[in-house]
Amino acid sequence: MSAVIVWAELTEGRFKKPVFEALTAARKWADALGLPMWAVVIGDKLPEAIPTLGEYGAERVLRIVSKEFGQFSSAGYARALAALMKEKNISYAILPQTYDGRAIAPMLSIWTDAALLSGVISTPEKTDSGFTARRIAYSNKGIEWVFSAHLPLIVTLKPNSFVPEKSPRDFTEEDFSFTPEAKDWQAKVTHVEKIASDKIPLTEAEIVVSAGRGLKGPENWGLVEDLAKVLGAATACSKPVADVGWRPHHEHVGQTGIQISPNLYIAIGISGAIQHLAGVASSKNIVVINNDPEAPFFKAADYGIVGDAFEVVPRLTEAIRRYKEQHAH
Amino acid sequence: MKILCCISHVPDTTTRIQFTADGKALDRTGVTFIINPYDDFILARAAELKEKNPSGVHVTVLCVGKNGTSSTDSVDANLRKALALGLDEAVRIDAEASDAFFVASQIAAYAKGEGFDLLMFGKESIDYNGSQVAGMVAAMLDLPFISYATSIEPQNGVAKLTREITGGKEHIECPLPLVLSAQKGLAEWRIPNVRGIMQAKSKPLHVLAPVEAKPRVQTVRHEPPPPKGSFKKIDPDKVEELVKELANKGLV
Ligand SMILES: Cc1cc2nc3c(=O)[nH]c(=O)nc-3n(C[C@H](O)[C@H](O)[C@H](O)COP(=O)(O)OP(=O)(O)OC[C@H]3O[C@@H](n4cnc5c(N)ncnc54)[C@H](O)[C@@H]3O)c2cc1C
Ligand SMILES: Nc1ncnc2c1ncn2[C@@H]1O[C@H](COP(=O)(O)O)[C@@H](O)[C@H]1O
Numbered sequence: 001m002s003a004v005i006v007w008a009e010l011t012e013g014r015f016k017k018p019v020f021e022a023l024t025a026a027r028k029w030a031d032a033l034g035l036p037m038w039a040v041v042i043g044d045k046l047p048e049a050i051p052t053l054g055e056y057g058a059e060r061v062l063r064i065v066s067k068e069f070g071q072f073s074s075a076g077y078a079r080a081l082a083a084l085m086k087e088k089n090i091s092y093a094i095l096p097q098t099y100d101g102r103a104i105a106p107m108l109s110i111w112t113d114a115a116l117l118s119g120v121i122s123t124p125e126k127t128d129s130g131f132t133a134r135r136i137a138y139s140n141k142g143i144e145w146v147f148s149a150h151l152p153l154i155v156t157l158k159p160n161s162f163v164p165e166k167s168p169r170d171f172t173e174e175d176f177s178f179t180p181e182a183k184d185w186q187a188k189v190t191h192v193e194k195i196a197s198d199k200i201p202l203t204e205a206e207i208v209v210s211a212g213r214g215l216k217g218p219e220n221w222g223l224v225e226d227l228a229k230v231l232g233a234a235t236a237c238s239k240p241v242a243d244v245g246w247r248p249h250h251e252h253v254g255q256t257g258i259q260i261s262p263n264l265y266i267a268i269g270i271s272g273a274i275q276h277l278a279g280v281a282s283s284k285n286i287v288v289i290n291n292d293p294e295a296p297f298f299k300a301a302d303y304g305i306v307g308d309a310f311e312v313v314p315r316l317t318e319a320i321r322r323y324k325e326q327h328a329h
Numbered sequence: 330m331k332i333l334c335c336i337s338h339v340p341d342t343t344t345r346i347q348f349t350a351d352g353k354a355l356d357r358t359g360v361t362f363i364i365n366p367y368d369d370f371i372l373a374r375a376a377e378l379k380e381k382n383p384s385g386v387h388v389t390v391l392c393v394g395k396n397g398t399s400s401t402d403s404v405d406a407n408l409r410k411a412l413a414l415g416l417d418e419a420v421r422i423d424a425e426a427s428d429a430f431f432v433a434s435q436i437a438a439y440a441k442g443e444g445f446d447l448l449m450f451g452k453e454s455i456d457y458n459g460s461q462v463a464g465m466v467a468a469m470l471d472l473p474f475i476s477y478a479t480s481i482e483p484q485n486g487v488a489k490l491t492r493e494i495t496g497g498k499e500h501i502e503c504p505l506p507l508v509l510s511a512q513k514g515l516a517e518w519r520i521p522n523v524r525g526i527m528q529a530k531s532k533p534l535h536v537l538a539p540v541e542a543k544p545r546v547q548t549v550r551h552e553p554p555p556p557k558g559s560f561k562k563i564d565p566d567k568v569e570e571l572v573k574e575l576a577n578k579g580l581v
Contacts (some may be wrong), residue, residue, distance in 0.1 A: 011495065072499070074464065074474045097460075099494050103476035106429070106464025115545035116429065118459045132549055137457050138355070141346040144457065145549040156460075187473040187490075187503035194497040201496040207580065231581065249514065250493075255342055255455060256366055256513050264580045274343050278455070281554075285580060287571065288560070298560060303574060307565030316568045320581055323572045 004030040004092040006058070007081060008039040009100060013047045017204055018096035020056050020164035022157050026094045027057035027167050029123045033092070038062055040176075042080055044070030054171035056164065061173045062088075068180040072100060075184040078107035084176050085112050085152060097156040098203070105156045115150035121161035124153065139255060139278035159203060160261045160284075195250060202251065205234035207264045210253060210280070212238035214269015214290065214309055218246035223309070224268065227317045230324065236260070238270050254279035269309045272297025289313065330483065330505075332375050332388045333445040335436055335462070336368040336411060337426070337454040338404050352550035361401040364411060367451025373516035374481065375449065376414040388416040389443075393426045393435045393539075405534060412529035413521030419532065424539035427547075433465035434542035440470060446505040447488070452477055452512050460510070467508035475501055479514035 006026045008019050023039065030037035039058035041050065044067050053061050064080050081104065085093060093108070095101040097119055109116035117124065117133050124131035130149030136158070137144040202208065209228040215221065221235075228235045235251060242252035253260055255278035265283035270276060272288070272295055280286070281300055288301040291308050298304045305312050340346065340355065341363045347356040364372070375388045390411040394404040408419035422435045440448060448470075450463035460476075467474035477493040483505060490501045493512050521529070563571045575581045 072494075074476060075467070078468065099477055102460040103464060103474065106433075106461045107468035107474060109430070109461075110433075110465050110468035116461055116465075117546060118429075118461050119457070135457065136554075137551060138340065138346045139342050139455060140554055142348065143552045143554055145551070146546055147549045148546045150545040183471075187475055187501050187507070190500045190502055192494070192497055192499050199496075203495060252513075259458070264575065278342055285575075285578065287575075300557060301560035302557070303563055303571055304560045305563045305565050305568070305571070312565050312568065315565075316571065319568045319572045323569075323576060323581060327576075 003036045003038045005038045007095045010043045018159045021162040022094045022096045023056035024162045024165045025123050057167035062176045071189045073185045074103035078104045080178045082111035091152045093154045095156045114152035114154045115148040116154045118156045119158045140281035200234040202234045207231045207233035208262045209233045209266045210236035211268040212270030223313045230320045331445045333448045334371045334390045337365040338394045339365045339456045348551040364407050365454045370511040370515040371449035373519045391420045393422040393432045409529045412532045413525040419534040428544040429461035431542050431544045433462050437469035438540040448508045450510045452510045463510040473507045475509045477512040478509040
């Protein structure tokens with residue numbers, strides 16, 4: 001008996017989009033292999049949202065509940081998943097490539113003697129001798145096909161590579177008993193600081209409005225915020241803008257900042273340096289607004305407006321607002 | 330306190346990327362290899378800790394890799410660059426860094442007997458953004474692992490750290506030894522000075538043979554990213570056209 005499992009990461013008692021993407025990918029992978037798909041929930045209490053896992057195709061939900069899991073520990077979570085994979089003889093696992101997913105997956109791969117394909121953007125395809133999958137390489141300058149003939153196989157899935165699709169199943173629930181050990185909680189979280197909790201986190205946003213030095217100063221960011229607001233978008237910025245303190249560091253995207261691949265990225269007054277593109281070039285649609293027709297960003301654009309941001313952006317915000325009003329039900 | 334900094338050897342982001350005719354590997358001709366930018370943060374933090382306590386801190390820099398054929402593709406040169414920040418010694422494990430499991434096996438085997446208090450990594454290498462090696466080493470050595478660390482302050486066998494998470498940060502306390510992977514913020518990047526560069530020339534750089542380990546993941550081939558056609562130009566006076574385009578794609 002085997003299955004494809006997904007670690008259904010809980011964020012403050014809820015499942016977020018990367019989990020539904022992982023379930024969607026796992027459902028496809030399981031169907032191709034003729035296996036069931038199970039979700040694994042780890043936490044300090046049972047979330048109410050468990051039925052949503054069935055909506056996205058889980059046939060069984062395995063629950064690992066213990067007070068220790070109220071605190072994140074990569075070793076603790078990896079140890080629990082490893083115990084489950086061993087006892088249930090699981091050969092295939094998908095984790096969302098989130099902050100915590102990235103921390104758990106490599107440890108899990110060692111403790112289950114598994115191969116790890118990280119940051120993949122496709123479901124693994126079976127070949128005669130193993131599995132292949134694609135991932136992004138060299139700052140979006142290439143796509144790499146990776147292969148492994150090794151089992152178990154663990155995959156971390158790059159956020160926004162799959163569109164979550166519902167595939168409702170009747171699912172069963174089962175407790176998996178696991179006794180956490182203190183040695184896996186040596187790293188103690190003393191407290192958590194939240195930043196701007198009313199805003200959409202950059203890594204999860206479908207739409208991102210981003211601006212650079214072309215905006216001249218922090219006092220002009222109202223333009224960016226207004227556009228982001230009508231679009232329901234998160235805001236981001238280029239590195240120099242964060243370095244001089246016009247915007248907080250957690251908004252900095254690029255090679256040294258956060259890497260994102262939203263459905264829509266709007267770049268305002270950003271030149272499009274290669275280090276910036278390294279973090280955003282895999283966005284599905286890119287709109288560039290820049291007054292320099294030679295700005296390198298246009299080469300990566302799907303839509304480009306050559307013009308002054310101070311005129312174009314308010315106009316665009318207004319046009320979107322009008323469109324939304326006309327099409328509101 | 331003994332610190333290990335693991336650095337990877339990656340193509341400079343600004344470099345043009347081409348693949349060999351069979352697509353299996355990067356064509357290294359004319360490519361400049363640099364220290365992975367996230368690893369620059371750990372080197373800088375190690376240098377700060379060393380400066381504060383020169384006789385009490387010993388820093389080893391390690392890379393698993395083979396020197397390329399050109400002067401811009403030399404692991405040894407990058408290790409010397411790291412030493413020039415004021416660090417103590419370098420180790421190169423003389424093997425192709427074939428996959429993360431192989432690399433982690435080398436690092437864990439080396440670190441096992443050395444009694445490091447702090448093992449530092451970058452959050453990811455910018456070649457494949459794998460985020461694998463650090464966690465694997467932690468699991469192999471059964472040490473606590475703090476990923477995306479944005480600060481570390483070790484004192485009397487315990488470290489205070491911060492870690493980036495979705496929409497915020499965690500404050501963490503952890504006894505040493507521990508493994509961390511660095512996010513921007515751990516320290517300010519440093520540039521070696523002339524004195525550091527001169528001193529680095531005579532610092533020890535040990536070249537070690539690899540231990541046996543079987544890679545679990547292979548590269549089949551590379552492809553260029555899907556080509557971007559030329560972009561659609563929108564007249565700045567007709568932004569409604571853009572709204573229509575985006576609406577057709579379900580984006581507004
Ligand atoms: C190792 C390394 C890592 C780096 N990592 C990152 C990273 O992660 N992220 C990052 O962003 N950068 C990074 N950089 C910096 C990067 O190289 C660029 O310097 C930076 O991205 C430029 O920021 P910018 O586009 O905001 O500013 P600029 O390059 O100054 O561009 C400003 C743009 O605004 C346009 N503009 C000016 N006025 C207007 C107007 N009125 N209307 C419309 N457009 C206007 C200009 O034409 C120009 O194109 C890194 C650099 C190095 C060396
Ligand atoms: N070949 C290598 N030699 C030494 N350290 C490495 C090597 N490859 C990766 N690392 C370390 O592991 C981190 C994460 O790399 P990766 O898992 O490849 O994303 C890097 O930032 C380095 O600190």
